[in-house]
Amino acid sequence: MENIIFLAYQNLTSPIVLCFALGMLAAFIQSDLSIPQSVAKAMSIYLLFAIGFKGGVEIAIQGLTFDLAKSLVLGIILSLLIPWIGFFILKATTNLKSIDAAAVSSHYGSISIVTFVAATQILKASGIEYSGSIVAVAAVMEAPAIISALFLLNWHSKKEKEHETLNKSTIVEHQTPINEVFLNGSIILLLGAFLIGLISGEKGFVEIKGLIVDPFKGVLCFFLLDMGLLAGRHFKEGIKFLNLKVVLFGIYMPILSALLTMVLALILELEVGSLALLMILAASASYIAVPAALRIALPKANPAIYLTMSLAVTFPFNLTVGIPLYLMLAQMVSS
Amino acid sequence: MENIIFLAYQNLTSPIVLCFALGMLAAFIQSDLSIPQSVAKAMSIYLLFAIGFKGGVEIAIQGLTFDLAKSLVLGIILSLLIPWIGFFILKATTNLKSIDAAAVSSHYGSISIVTFVAATQILKASGIEYSGSIVAVAAVMEAPAIISALFLLNWHSKKEKEHETLNKSTIVEHQTPINEVFLNGSIILLLGAFLIGLISGEKGFVEIKGLIVDPFKGVLCFFLLDMGLLAGRHFKEGIKFLNLKVVLFGIYMPILSALLTMVLALILELEVGSLALLMILAASASYIAVPAALRIALPKANPAIYLTMSLAVTFPFNLTVGIPLYLMLAQMVSS
Amino acid sequence: MENIIFLAYQNLTSPIVLCFALGMLAAFIQSDLSIPQSVAKAMSIYLLFAIGFKGGVEIAIQGLTFDLAKSLVLGIILSLLIPWIGFFILKATTNLKSIDAAAVSSHYGSISIVTFVAATQILKASGIEYSGSIVAVAAVMEAPAIISALFLLNWHSKKEKEHETLNKSTIVEHQTPINEVFLNGSIILLLGAFLIGLISGEKGFVEIKGLIVDPFKGVLCFFLLDMGLLAGRHFKEGIKFLNLKVVLFGIYMPILSALLTMVLALILELEVGSLALLMILAASASYIAVPAALRIALPKANPAIYLTMSLAVTFPFNLTVGIPLYLMLAQMVSS
Amino acid sequence: MPTHKKTKIEILIEASFEKKLSELLDTLDVKGYTVYPVVSGKGEHGNWSRRGVINVVGQMLLFITIIDSAKAHDIAQKIHDTIEDHLGIITLSEVEVFRDKKF
Amino acid sequence: MPTHKKTKIEILIEASFEKKLSELLDTLDVKGYTVYPVVSGKGEHGNWSRRGVINVVGQMLLFITIIDSAKAHDIAQKIHDTIEDHLGIITLSEVEVFRDKKF
Amino acid sequence: MPTHKKTKIEILIEASFEKKLSELLDTLDVKGYTVYPVVSGKGEHGNWSRRGVINVVGQMLLFITIIDSAKAHDIAQKIHDTIEDHLGIITLSEVEVFRDKKF
Numbered sequence A, B, C: 001m002e003n004i005i006f007l008a009y010q011n012l013t014s015p016i017v018l019c020f021a022l023g024m025l026a027a028f029i030q031s032d033l034s035i036p037q038s039v040a041k042a043m044s045i046y047l048l049f050a051i052g053f054k055g056g057v058e059i060a061i062q063g064l065t066f067d068l069a070k071s072l073v074l075g076i077i078l079s080l081l082i083p084w085i086g087f088f089i090l091k092a093t094t095n096l097k098s099i100d101a102a103a104v105s106s107h108y109g110s111i112s113i114v115t116f117v118a119a120t121q122i123l124k125a126s127g128i129e130y131s132g133s134i135v136a137v138a139a140v141m142e143a144p145a146i147i148s149a150l151f152l153l154n155w156h157s158k159k160e161k162e163h164e165t166l167n168k169s170t171i172v173e174h175q176t177p178i179n180e181v182f183l184n185g186s187i188i189l190l191l192g193a194f195l196i197g198l199i200s201g202e203k204g205f206v207e208i209k210g211l212i213v214d215p216f217k218g219v220l221c222f223f224l225l226d227m228g229l230l231a232g233r234h235f236k237e238g239i240k241f242l243n244l245k246v247v248l249f250g251i252y253m254p255i256l257s258a259l260l261t262m263v264l265a266l267i268l269e270l271e272v273g274s275l276a277l278l279m280i281l282a283a284s285a286s287y288i289a290v291p292a293a294l295r296i297a298l299p300k301a302n303p304a305i306y307l308t309m310s311l312a313v314t315f316p317f318n319l320t321v322g323i324p325l326y327l328m329l330a331q332m333v334s335s
Numbered sequence D, E, F: 001m002p003t004h005k006k007t008k009i010e011i012l013i014e015a016s017f018e019k020k021l022s023e024l025l026d027t028l029d030v031k032g033y034t035v036y037p038v039v040s041g042k043g044e045h046g047n048w049s050r051r052g053v054i055n056v057v058g059q060m061l062l063f064i065t066i067i068d069s070a071k072a073h074d075i076a077q078k079i080h081d082t083i084e085d086h087l088g089i090i091t092l093s094e095v096e097v098f099r100d101k102k103f
């Protein structure tokens, strides 16, 4: 208990979380503070490259571990599974349309890389060991959730045909975006950087450490400042599309995903660091790759709903409360 | 005397000042050299955050000093007072319209954060101790000058009513912009970073030092390159709106403000570092927050006049000659 | 022989070359990965400033060497000479129009600063000493090639008048762009940074080392990622304008230029580091300054041809195969 | 689907006045508008350019709104009068749209 | 040189649909088009702004194509029908050009 | 206030030619112009895009100038002839303005 209070305190007073809070505050009081879009994009490229690269270097040094192999399999399973769970919960507890329920739940199957990175910082601070190579799991978890959601929507709409008449265009265009997800810049970058790290190894690491490691945490701060601005603005615009039951889903669903991961991981006997990070990946919700893909695949789904959920509800929750919570759980079950 | 020559030499051969000179030169010879606007904005966000944060960390370590408290009070007084002095001098010595005189002088009551940062670099180089927390004074000095200028214009236009018939729209809209000044991104950022530094303290500092401290001076160089380009281009376009008397004001007014600060600071018995930085803040003129606010509050004032004055006359003067001068004065009176 | 294999291996597994490869790959598979234009421009400003500055600092420390003086003269000669050689080869072996042949060959007389920087990284890795001041040679080689090409085109069109009737507008506007080449942002920046390094010397170097040196190689990686994307996209769009003979020119011409440099340098007795870098400068082809100038000077020349040649054929060749090759040659003749 | 004649009002205005103009349009009978970036320009008051400006002072934006032609002149007139000090230029032209009710 | 009357179609559309609209235009009888950036806007569905968005969702672009007036209405109609879900607005207007054959 | 009919000339041109076109407009009887950014386009000569270009070669800009209709055709013709090599397209259309003298 003391432990979690300490972790939570550590977390809430870290510059990273405080920068996010500053961004949210600035958005709420309508300040004109903003980070240029091109710079925000550059920071996200930097962060993706840096963690991908470091992950690859770790494998180059340690070799491929069995732990990582197991984590990869588990990650894909979770990414496919979570959208189904989320969909049925949303249909049972809220009045969201099927298409919006599918869209929202596919975000929870996919992942948020910034949540992952923020978590690794706390892991480090609390002295829990983990391998940077887990970032490979993050990469493989991005896309399956989207496929899963489109599949379930198809299945659902067939099943419901007699009751509900879904507009034909609801389910068109399912084919096209899958390719585009795999060609999505952030996935290519993450995997590419991973490979570059793997090939150039420790020698390469030493060469570019001055950019990839030293300023990393500072860049993360600025990125979270921008995320705070964004989350705040989305919250203000988007909250009118959500009712309390939908907002609550954005809070208990990540906890549920983390618990599910914990149970499955126990069967697979993962190490505590991998376990904690996998729980966090499962609990996090996408706000970049998935919205971009769904806007094309499911144009009738309302982006205000899914973006507000993942960006303005679940992301802040995970960043402040979720991460220390999952971490404590991971430590408890592992010891 | 030797001292000031040494200081001036140090200053003029520092990469910071040389970069500014390169920018001005490039503008004068019409090179197409330019730094993308979004990157310039990102650099200014970085600089504001870094100095705000470091200021907060210093208070977290040293505690709030009496010196800082006194400096804060003095800063607000100066910011309110200087526009009045500037206004009467301008009305007495130049043919500027009242509205332009008020607009120009309000810039001199407010501050230029880059001038402040450049000065801290020289303080460091000359071994004078100062507390980074003085940046809090910079934050509180931004806005009062604007309020002061609007107030004095109102007062002046009432007084002059029988002689001069000021267009009604000259004095409308005085209310709106005050809010906007406080919500201005740079002020929120400076204060926010200050608080983040205060809360996360030394631990937070160590975490993000790799971005906030190590490349700081280099970023300052690139920022000053951009400032030089800007100042050069403004000078070429704007000089036709200024006559010699107005240009001279841009040189003696900062000296006057610095001397006034020196006198008031002696009464308050400030330490030499704080004194020097306060003199520099008083001497510096705003070219971001104030122009943005005045363009709305006083649309009839000519932006070419006030921007050219603060950006292309006073800023270069302070950067090259002013800073070493004020510094030497501060050292003289303190010893 | 072992040496070149080792060098080539070192080169091909360096993060720099791998990042370039990742960019090309992403372009070929049509990923939407892209680095914002303003950030790419900022990186190029950073790189130019950093190498210019470091070059100046080295002269400030070592003084002007005779080796550098000889290199400067040789650089200018090469920049003037190579376009003529290239032009006659292109006219003899390909069906390019005279204007396109002149345009292409002027790119090969000028230089690519990124190729130069990439080469210095390998020199360092292989322990060959060189002086950063050679960057001054890069600066003086940018422009003469353009003048040379315009001159030769004029001469050629006069000579050919009886056979070929060149459209009058082919040879207009030769005067204007020369100025603009010297005012080109990248040349001003390179020379300006060189001077700043020279004046502020080691003291200035220490001040901004945290930005100019430590993250340098990492920034170079990101820049090459962007270059890869660009080269890949240019290749796809531009290859249809080129036939095999033209593409081959993009590969043997740099080797020829490097050999020519080697011979001339032997006469001048350059040191091995300078020799290697001069060979690389001669072998590299411009894709920034020259295209911008020629688009105005020779509007009838097809930019798809010259940009594809220098960016998508010669740059990748030099980066992967050329640099280790020239380096090995330089070591062979010097020992 | 038939098309319907509407009027397009284009307003070139200082960027520092963006918020005020949006507020003004909200009070007028305007159902929507779109804002476009501007790079540079030249007029009686000389040159300006977005490049190398440190803040919104000295930048411009283009507001475009498509409205019922019957109301267009009056609305344009009101905009013109209110923002005169921050105005670049204001023009009206004719366009056709599909969705009559939307504008 | 005489000028020729053509029709200009302007399509304000979500940025995430850029690729699809390009593909659609390629299949229609359109000889060229140009895409312009957009900063922000307001309509029935509320405000949006390019600033502070993390990816293409929530950004817009303006496609402009100049075509033969005889075909314009049909082509505009087809575009309208296909991209309805991602549409901001679509307008037609008259312009004159020098090179008749080009459009 | 009554409105006055003017002609709007729109010139899509290579960015590398920006300075030359400005200089050309200064020599013609043009009282002002505004330059807008362009993202990408497609025409006879294939695709181009502002994204991922390393310098001005391969980018475009849109110049717009509003002038007296009586002079418009001649001026447009002159622009067309001078910049042909760097031209995207050039169009003329009709607009109304309030300030007759300004254009």
Ligand SMILES: Nc1ncnc2c1ncn2[C@@H]1O[C@H](COP(=O)(O)O)[C@@H](O)[C@H]1O
Binding pocket: D012, D040, D041, D042, D043, D044, D045, D046, D047, D048, D087, D088, D089, F031, F032, F033, F034, F035, F064, F065, F066, F067, F102, F103
């Ligand atoms: N005739 C015109 N055509 C297009 N844009 C114009 C025209 N006149 C002025 N402008 C634009 O309006 C801005 C302000 O105009 P002015 O107040 O005349 O300096 C200029 O910088 C241009 O961007």
Ligand SMILES: Nc1ncnc2c1ncn2[C@@H]1O[C@H](COP(=O)(O)O)[C@@H](O)[C@H]1O
Binding pocket: D031, D032, D033, D034, D035, D064, D065, D066, D067, D102, D103, E012, E040, E041, E042, E043, E044, E045, E046, E047, E048, E087, E088, E089
């Ligand atoms: N009357 C209008 N004039 C100009 N732009 C409009 C208009 N109505 C809508 N728009 C643009 O189209 C976008 C979507 O419109 P809506 O679907 O009505 O929210 C808005 O955000 C505006 O950018």
Ligand SMILES: Nc1ncnc2c1ncn2[C@@H]1O[C@H](COP(=O)(O)O)[C@@H](O)[C@H]1O
Binding pocket: E031, E032, E033, E034, E035, E064, E065, E066, E067, E102, E103, F012, F040, F041, F042, F043, F044, F045, F046, F047, F048, F087, F088, F089
């Ligand atoms: N019909 C058209 N409508 C709009 N823009 C066009 C059209 N044709 C050409 N363009 C623009 O002009 C550029 C050059 O055209 P082109 O010379 O035909 O390749 C294209 O890339 C487009 O941006």
Ligand code: NA
Binding pocket: A082, A107, A108, A109, A110, A111, A112, A257, A281, A282, A283, A284, A285, A286
């Ligand atoms: Na997840």
Ligand code: NA
Binding pocket: B082, B107, B108, B109, B110, B111, B112, B257, B281, B282, B283, B284, B285, B286
């Ligand atoms: Na001041």
Ligand code: NA
Binding pocket: C082, C107, C108, C109, C110, C111, C112, C257, C281, C282, C283, C284, C285, C286
């Ligand atoms: Na060369």
